[in-house]
Amino acid sequence: MMGYENQGHEEAHLYATPEEMESLVLTDNDDSSHHQSQPNHHHPLSSSLPFAAQIPTDDDHLLASPSSLMHFQSQSQNPIPIPNHSSSFKFILEPPSYADAVFRSFDGDHINETNGHDSSSGDLSSSPPSTVEYLSISVSDPQKEQDLANSLVSGGNTYVTYLITTRTSLPDFNGSEFSVRRRFKDVVTLSDRLSESYRGFFIPIRPDKNVVESQVMQKQEFVEQRRVALEKYLRRLAAHPVIRRSDELRLFLEVDGRLPLVRNTDVASRMLDGAVKLPRQLFGESVGAVDVSEVVQPAKGGRDLLRLFKELKQSVTNDWGGAKPPVMEEDKEFLEKKEKLQDFEQQISNVSQQAESLVKAQQDIGETMGQLGLAFVKLTKFETEEAVYETQRVRAADMKSVATAAVKASRLYRELTAQTVKHLDKLHEYLGAMLAVNQAFSDRSSALLTVQTLLSELSSLHLRIEKLEAASSKIFGGDRSRIRKIDELKETIRATEDAKSCAIREYERIKENNKNELERLDKERHDDFFNMLKGFVVNQAGYAEKMASVWDMVAEETNGYAKDGS
Amino acid sequence: MQQRSFSGVSQSPRSPSKQPPYLAVSVTDPAKMGNGVQAYISYKVITKTNLPEYQGLEKIVIRRYSDFVWLRDRLFEKYKGIFIPPLPEKSTVEKFRFTAEFIEMRRQALDIFVNRIASHHELQQSEDLRIFLQADEQTMERARSQESGIFKKKPADLMQIFKDVQSRVSDVVLGKEKPVEELNPDFEKLKRYVFELEDHLAEAQKHAYRLVKRHRELGQSLSDFGRAVKLLGACEGEALGKAFAELGAKSEMLSVKLQKEAQHLLMNFEEPLKDYVRAVHSVKGTIAERAAAFRQHCELAETIKLKEIDLNKLRLTRSERTADAEHEYEELKADGEEARRRFETIVRLMNEEMVRFQEEKTLDMGLAFHEFAKGQSRLANGIADAWRSLLPKLEACSSS
Numbered sequence: 001m002m003g004y005e006n007q008g009h010e011e012a013h014l015y016a017t018p019e020e021m022e023s024l025v026l027t028d029n030d031d032s033s034h035h036q037s038q039p040n041h042h043h044p045l046s047s048s049l050p051f052a053a054q055i056p057t058d059d060d061h062l063l064a065s066p067s068s069l070m071h072f073q074s075q076s077q078n079p080i081p082i083p084n085h086s087s088s089f090k091f092i093l094e095p096p097s098y099a100d101a102v103f104r105s106f107d108g109d110h111i112n113e114t115n116g117h118d119s120s121s122g123d124l125s126s127s128p129p130s131t132v133e134y135l136s137i138s139v140s141d142p143q144k145e146q147d148l149a150n151s152l153v154s155g156g157n158t159y160v161t162y163l164i165t166t167r168t169s170l171p172d173f174n175g176s177e178f179s180v181r182r183r184f185k186d187v188v189t190l191s192d193r194l195s196e197s198y199r200g201f202f203i204p205i206r207p208d209k210n211v212v213e214s215q216v217m218q219k220q221e222f223v224e225q226r227r228v229a230l231e232k233y234l235r236r237l238a239a240h241p242v243i244r245r246s247d248e249l250r251l252f253l254e255v256d257g258r259l260p261l262v263r264n265t266d267v268a269s270r271m272l273d274g275a276v277k278l279p280r281q282l283f284g285e286s287v288g289a290v291d292v293s294e295v296v297q298p299a300k301g302g303r304d305l306l307r308l309f310k311e312l313k314q315s316v317t318n319d320w321g322g323a324k325p326p327v328m329e330e331d332k333e334f335l336e337k338k339e340k341l342q343d344f345e346q347q348i349s350n351v352s353q354q355a356e357s358l359v360k361a362q363q364d365i366g367e368t369m370g371q372l373g374l375a376f377v378k379l380t381k382f383e384t385e386e387a388v389y390e391t392q393r394v395r396a397a398d399m400k401s402v403a404t405a406a407v408k409a410s411r412l413y414r415e416l417t418a419q420t421v422k423h424l425d426k427l428h429e430y431l432g433a434m435l436a437v438n439q440a441f442s443d444r445s446s447a448l449l450t451v452q453t454l455l456s457e458l459s460s461l462h463l464r465i466e467k468l469e470a471a472s473s474k475i476f477g478g479d480r481s482r483i484r485k486i487d488e489l490k491e492t493i494r495a496t497e498d499a500k501s502c503a504i505r506e507y508e509r510i511k512e513n514n515k516n517e518l519e520r521l522d523k524e525r526h527d528d529f530f531n532m533l534k535g536f537v538v539n540q541a542g543y544a545e546k547m548a549s550v551w552d553m554v555a556e557e558t559n560g561y562a563k564d565g566s
Numbered sequence: 567m568q569q570r571s572f573s574g575v576s577q578s579p580r581s582p583s584k585q586p587p588y589l590a591v592s593v594t595d596p597a598k599m600g601n602g603v604q605a606y607i608s609y610k611v612i613t614k615t616n617l618p619e620y621q622g623l624e625k626i627v628i629r630r631y632s633d634f635v636w637l638r639d640r641l642f643e644k645y646k647g648i649f650i651p652p653l654p655e656k657s658t659v660e661k662f663r664f665t666a667e668f669i670e671m672r673r674q675a676l677d678i679f680v681n682r683i684a685s686h687h688e689l690q691q692s693e694d695l696r697i698f699l700q701a702d703e704q705t706m707e708r709a710r711s712q713e714s715g716i717f718k719k720k721p722a723d724l725m726q727i728f729k730d731v732q733s734r735v736s737d738v739v740l741g742k743e744k745p746v747e748e749l750n751p752d753f754e755k756l757k758r759y760v761f762e763l764e765d766h767l768a769e770a771q772k773h774a775y776r777l778v779k780r781h782r783e784l785g786q787s788l789s790d791f792g793r794a795v796k797l798l799g800a801c802e803g804e805a806l807g808k809a810f811a812e813l814g815a816k817s818e819m820l821s822v823k824l825q826k827e828a829q830h831l832l833m834n835f836e837e838p839l840k841d842y843v844r845a846v847h848s849v850k851g852t853i854a855e856r857a858a859a860f861r862q863h864c865e866l867a868e869t870i871k872l873k874e875i876d877l878n879k880l881r882l883t884r885s886e887r888t889a890d891a892e893h894e895y896e897e898l899k900a901d902g903e904e905a906r907r908r909f910e911t912i913v914r915l916m917n918e919e920m921v922r923f924q925e926e927k928t929l930d931m932g933l934a935f936h937e938f939a940k941g942q943s944r945l946a947n948g949i950a951d952a953w954r955s956l957l958p959k960l961e962a963c964s965s966s
Contacts, residue, residue: 340801347798354791361787365780372773379766386759389921395928402935409942526806530964533809537960541953548946554939561932 135238136167137253139231142223145183159183160223162230166253172245173254184209186252186259187230193248193261194237199443199506200513202436202521203243204236241520307453311446314453331511337518338441345434352431355424359417366413373406398558405554409547416543423539426532430525437521444514447507454500461493589615589684591699593677596669599630606630607669609676613699625700631656633698634676636710640694641683646855646908647915648689649923651682652844667829671837678841746864747857756920757853764846771839778832785824792817805963812959816952823952827945834937838930849923856912863905870895870902 139162147157165179191206207229238244251260376399383396465486472482595610613625634653641650654675657663680698683689697709748754792814799810877895880888 343801344798347794347801351791351794351798354787354794358784358787358791361780361784365777365784368773368776368780372770372777375766375770375773379770382762382766386755386762388755389924391921391924391928395924395931398928398932398935402938405939405942522803526803529802529806530809530960533813534957534960534964537813537953537956541950541957544946544950544953548943548950551939551943551946555936555943558932558936558939561929561936563933 133170134168135170135244137231137234137238138165139163139227139234140165142227143181159185160226162227164234164253170245172250175254178254180253180256182252182259184226184230187233189259189261190248190252194243194246195439197246197248198243198513199447200440200510200517201240201242202433202440202517204233204240205432205435205439206233310457311449311453314456315449317456318449318452334511334514341434341437345431348427348430348434352424352427355427359420359424362413362420363417366410366417369406369413370410373403373410376400376403376406379403401554401557405550408550412543412547412550416539419539419543420536423532423536426528430528433521437517440510440514440517444507444510447503447510451500451503451507454496454503458493458496458500461489461496465489465493585616587615587617589613589617589620589690591677591680591684593629593673593680596673598664605664607664607672609673611680611699619696621700627700627706628703629698629706631672631676632710633706634679637683637694637698638679641689641692642851644692644694645688645915646859647852647912647919648686649845649848649852649919650689651679651686652841652848653679654844667832671833674833674837675841746861748860753856760846760849760853764843764850767839767843767846771836771843774831774836774839778828778836781824781828781831785821785828788817788824789821792821809960809963812956812963816956820949820952823945823948827941830941831938834941835934838934842927842930845923845927852912852916852919856909856916859905859909859912863902863909866898866902866905870898873898 141163142160143162144158145161147159161181161183163179164182165177166173167177169176187206188209191203194203207226237249243249248261380396380399380403383392383399387393387396468482468486468489472479472486475482590613592612593609594612596607597609599606599608608628608630611627611629613620613627614623616623638650638653641648654672657668657672683692683695689695697705701709794814795810795817796814799807799814801807802810873891873895877888877891880891885891
């Protein structure tokens with residue numbers, strides 16, 4: 001062992017700076033991870049592919065490896081092999097090894113995307129997946145623009161726009177490839193419109209606004225972060241089977257220029273032109289055509305103040321009043337599901353946190369291993385230069401093996417960590433998805449509350465009529481004013497009944513949406529998590545194998561020092 | 567003293583049997599003695615030998631850390647020029663003094679210490695070693711307390727010598743040569759080598775220690791992660807729940823492996839590196855002794871020259887003090903001769919010691935590297951196996 005095979009190009013770089021040293025020492029690994037086609041026949045000491053010449057005397061295994069590699073390449077759709085035999089040379093005999101699976105899987109990040117629901121959000125630069133209807137979105141090219149309309153002062157209102165490029169085969173769109181420019185405000189509008197139109201659905205949550213926008217805006221980093229967040233958001237929308245077909249999204253992606261999504265709950269204008277009909281109805285004023293579509297929106301601030309008060313009163317009654325509210329959430333199955341999801345949310349948050357710690361710990365160990373390696377590199381250089389005795393040279397050679405291995409291992413840890421992050425990111429995503437779920441559940445509650453409020457309203461209206469009729473009947477010949485009042489009330493009741501029917505329909509619709517979405521979530525979650533687990537495990541196994549082969553080599557080389565019977 | 571090697575080749579004519587001479591020592595069975603602040607650890611030192619100087623074939627004595635320190639100090643005094651094997655440090659952190667980990671590390675280091683002495687061809691013949699290995703506790707205690715007087719060099723003195731050596735090295739390097747210093751280029755080179763080596767080794771050892779910690783941290787994270795995953799599995803459906811449970815279990819299992827490996831790394835890789843650093847300190851000590859001996863030799867030589875001049879003056883004047891002066895002069899010359907001889911012995915010994923030292927370190931580090939690589943390989947293989955074994959189960963679960 002003490003003789004030491006020269007790794008020619010590595011030695012030549014031995015006296016480079018530590019940074020160079022690290023990058024140069026690892027050229028073997030680099031080559032292997034990007035050009036997997038050639039088995040490593042050239043370097044007996046290279047440890048990049050586990051089945052490449054670890055034990056040089058075993059020619060059979062060497063011959064086995066090229067074919068197994070090719071066998072593996074043809075199986076790119078199913079990169080996760082199941083080992084069919086074990087031996088002490090597992091990592092040589094098991095073709096393909098997980099080490100290879102790792103490098104294949106994450107080169108283009110498409111293995112995880114073969115699942116139906118994700119196939120639409122592939123990278124624009126890669127060729128579209130073979131699914132028939134795809135909707136592929138990318139966000140790029142942030143540019144600063146001036147808001148000319150409002151800038152009375154020079155350099156007034158600047159904002160950033162992003163280029164939204166879409167490639168699609170969906171028939172809804174005019175064309176298969178097009179771009180528009182949008183600013184963040186447009187995204188907020190899109191998100192709001194979707195919340196209104198798709199109540200009860202698990203709508204992906206949009207990226208946060210940033211309060212200190214104008215100041216932070218200048219920073220390159222913030223803009224880039226936002227770009228990434230927007231892209232993720234739009235891709236999630238595109239992945240939702242219902243929302244991807246929505247008008248709102250289509251208009252957003254397609255229509256250049258001003259975003260044609262009108263707010264139909266414009267607070268100020270509604271207050272101003274008194275176009276609020278329903279509250280007036282509830283007030284008991286003159287009857288007009290009821291815009292029942294207003295009933296199908298939850299009460300919002302401003303325009304629906306009165307309605308808001310009434311619903312609030314109702315919900316207090318529900319909570320504190322002794323009597324049962326007229327209609328209740330009776331769907332036991334739903335309530336069970338809801339509770340389970342709350343539990344799930346908690347656990348996922350916990351796992352997500354621990355996953356972060358795990359990733360950090362992996363990163364740290366890799367870093368320290370690298371530092372150790374570099375320290376030994378320096379020591380090797382020192383001993384070699386200062387060597388007076390042969391034993392020093394021998395020691396320097398041993399040390400160099402260890403240094404090289406440590407630096408390689410450090411590199412592997414770094415890659416492992418990057419991949420692990422990609423997998424465990426699914427956990428964070430589902431945490432985010434829970435927000436959408438909670439929003440959908442709250443859509444349901446508020447729709448129910450509207451129904452309950454209208455029902456209460458109706459019963460109090462009936463009560464008033466009864467009282468009036470009773471009072472009126474006591475007067476001989478009738479009480480003209482009272483009778484008029486009764487007629488008005490009866491009109492109000494009719495209108496309220498219509499509103500009630502509408503509200504009930506809406507509530508049922510939302511319930512149905514909830515149900516379908518829950519099914520979809522369950523299925524997707526099942527698939528996503530399995531893929532995540534598999535990916536994580538394959539990743540860990542693959543990198544562990546590679547590290548084992550790195551260290552096996554050093555252990556072999558230093559075998560001569562081993563104590564007898566160790 | 568006759569040179570004795572334990573290769574089994576030479577035999578003393580006085581050895582009772584035809585067996586080759588052997589001296590095997592082990593330090594075992596640490597036990598906590600005493601209470602509170604006074605508490606300390608005692609060790610069993612077992613000597614097996616057929617050497618005639620020793621009483622019988624086997625002897626067991628009880629020793630504590632300060633006994634080992636006594637031995638080291640005595641050897642340092644008596645065998646100038648030889649790199650005395652290093653001792654593990656005195657524990658500065660009270661908290662760790664009685665942890666199992668610390669005690670085991672110290673025991674191991676003490677065992678290595680005594681064995682190195684026992685296998686060194688000069689040191690093994692030391693009287694002090696025999697006392698250490700055989701004397702009863704009272705004798706040992708007496709010997710130990712006598713030490714604190716004359717022979718024990720205070721750490722401060724040693725530091726000063728190191729500083730002197732260091733500043734002289736840099737002076738010479740910078741070209742500001744001072745007269746009372748060896749102008750031996752090989753020796754200069756050696757000094758520079760030793761000082762720089764220490765820096766490099768200290769850095770490597772620091773990272774090795776951190777690596778141990780990182781293993782522990784990763785183990786802890788995996789354990790926490792496993793637990794959290796199991797909880798998540800509990801609120802998931804059949805197949806997925808099972809998959810999470812398996813993942814969690816594997817994570818916890820691997821956490822244990824990591825803790826074990828951390829311990830192995832500490833004992834078999836980080837500790838040898840620390841030992842190497844200590845050994846370099848010992849070399850520095852010898853360098854200091856050499857410098858001191860050289861200075862003494864030079865100073866005496868100066869003094870002798872001056873004395874000679876005085877003496878000649880006296881001879882010319884035929885003073886009655888001449889006889890005394892002659893006598894003093896002769897004495898001084900004897901001293902000077904002694905000092906020169908001492909110095910030259912140190913130089914000779916050091917040269918031999920350097921060869922031995924480099925050999926020893928190559929073997930020590932070779933073994934440490936081997937253990938390091940073996941440990942990492944074992945860990946990585948264990949991790950790969952564990953995750954690999956999970957995959958078929960995952961496949962089964964996902965298709966159901």
